[in-house]
Amino acid sequence: MNCAARADGARLIYLMGASGSGKDTLLRLMRAQVRAVEPVLVAHRYITRDSSGTEDALRLTPDEFSRRAALGCFALHWASHGLHYGIGVEIDAWLRYGAAVIVNGSRAHLEQAHARYPDMTAVEVSVEPSLLAQRLAGRGRESASQISDRLTRAIQAFPVPERCGLMRVSNNGAPETAAAELLHIARATLAHGTPGA
Known part of the structure; x- marks a missing residue:
């Protein structure tokens, strides 16, 4: 990870969850609930694969990705x-301008994200394993063995840095409800710096 100049991360929300937990759906539904005057922004991701129609991502070739990283x-x-x-890196400018910024991150890299943004709030989207298995099978991206691997990883514990605020949003029910909860967390960072502060 690039750990150059830091920006105030008190309004950064680092969203995590197993593949198939519905993060992209929650982000899409949450954006539809944001009022026009609210400075709540969702950062798109750059990925070295084609993105699906449900995720906010831009494709880069591996060479272009490496060039930008350097x-x-x-x-x-x-x-x-x-x-x-x-x-x-544009999210640093958004944070300086006072926006609440939500990024679609990775549980395995929470420690690195927290090192750069120690005041951020981590949010994990949780889903019951049986429901997660149905969602993974339904999207048709992975083989049965790949789904099994993803389910195994989904229930594994991951390291949470000391003093890292971690919240959980359940996505077992209506995704609109979970999206509203995520937006509530973003609004709380705008009002108080971090949820519960």
Whole structure:
């Protein structure tokens, strides 16, 4: 990860969850609930694969991704499942301008994100394993063995840095409800710096 100049991360929300937990759906529904005057922004991701119609992502070739990483164009970046993911350094400007910024991150790289933004709030989207298995099978991206691997990883514990605020949003029910909860967290950071402050 690029750990160059830091910006105030008190309004940064680092969204995590297992593949198939519905993060992209929640972000899409949440954006529809944001009032026009509210400074709540969702950062798009840069990915070295084609993005689906449900996610807010831009495709880069591996060479272009490496070039941008070397130039410091990413505030956060990581590798997973043979792919590269990045969040643009523009989020630092958005934070300085007073926006609440939500990024679609990775549980495996929470520690690196927290090192750059120690005042951020981490939010994990949780889903019951049986429901997660149905969602993974329904989207048709992975084989049965790949789904099994993803389900195994979904229930594994991940390290949470000391003093890192961690909240959980359940997405077992109506996704609109979980999206409203996520927006409530974003609004709380605008009002108080961090939820519960």
